[in-house]
Amino acid sequence: MTSVEAEQSRLDHIRSFETGCEVKDGFFSMEEFDFLRAQMKASYEDKGTLHYRNREAYSSQSDIMSMPRGQVQKEVIAFLKDKLKDELPGTFEIDFTFHKNYHPYSLHTDAGYGEEGVLLKQGIIPLEFYPEDKQVYTVIMHQRHYLSSGFHPKSIQLVTPQKDLSPINRVYEYKGEVDMPNIEFLKYWEDTPMKRSIMKGFTVHTPFLWKKRSMAIWDRSMIHCSSDFKVAGAEYKIGLMWIARGL
Ligand SMILES: [Fe+2]
Numbered sequence: 001m002t003s004v005e006a007e008q009s010r011l012d013h014i015r016s017f018e019t020g021c022e023v024k025d026g027f028f029s030m031e032e033f034d035f036l037r038a039q040m041k042a043s044y045e046d047k048g049t050l051h052y053r054n055r056e057a058y059s060s061q062s063d064i065m066s067m068p069r070g071q072v073q074k075e076v077i078a079f080l081k082d083k084l085k086d087e088l089p090g091t092f093e094i095d096f097t098f099h100k101n102y103h104p105y106s107l108h109t110d111a112g113y114g115e116e117g118v119l120l121k122q123g124i125i126p127l128e129f130y131p132e133d134k135q136v137y138t139v140i141m142h143q144r145h146y147l148s149s150g151f152h153p154k155s156i157q158l159v160t161p162q163k164d165l166s167p168i169n170r171v172y173e174y175k176g177e178v179d180m181p182n183i184e185f186l187k188y189w190e191d192t193p194m195k196r197s198i199m200k201g202f203t204v205h206t207p208f209l210w211k212k213r214s215m216a217i218w219d220r221s222m223i224h225c226s227s228d229f230k231v232a233g234a235e236y237k238i239g240l241m242w243i244a245r246g247l
Pocket of ligand 1: 108109211224
């Protein structure tokens with residue numbers, strides 16, 4: 001077996017666990033939702049857990065991730081493992097981070113896998129956005145990639161599916177130079193040439209509208225991004241992002 005064949009066979013194995021994306025409205029009781037919000041607040045009060053993104057560019061509105069340790073980490077992981085046991089059969093490990101974002105995430109994956117990493121799911125649990133009457137989405141695409149990567153026009157060119165690319169470097173189901181239909185594009189993103197260029201070749205699988213007590217769960221290979229929530233009038237959003245891997 002050549003190395004490309006070995007890589008393909010490993011990807012085929014991983015892909016056999018894929019199921020797509022599912023939105024679960026009302027998944028949490030109000031009590032559970034309040035528990036997660038309280039943990040999030042405790043986590044942000046512990047400055048040692050904080051990591052900043054866009055710090056130089058946007059000093060007063062940096063995106064802030066909180067990666068809790070200690071009691072908060074322990075309690076949330078125990079809660080998620082129990083709550084997700086019917087969604088993620090078998091034994092699994094789970095990691096999570098709180099994200100407070102003033103700036104939308106562009107297309108990316110949170111993929112990555114090890115030799116045994118076959119249970120590749122992730123999810124977002126919306127905890128807060130302001131103002132509450134605005135529409136905030138996480139948009140999950142049909143296109144897939146098996147490395148943890150960001151995508152912009154230049155890198156998309158590099159990973160356009162071609163015969164000579166190794167399987168892991170391909171964007172699966174990528175549509176190349178095909179524009180995203182207006183009806184989808186204009187619902188979620190700002191109408192700029194740059195944004196249109198980024199979205200070229202991608203198609204929407206699931207738009208997840210943020211609501212209290214809801215969750216979206218999808219395969220970690222699925223490329224996803226934020227809607228332009230600032231353009232929709234929302235100032236910031238806070239969510240719990242979890243990723244699961246098999247043991
Ligand atoms: Fe992500």
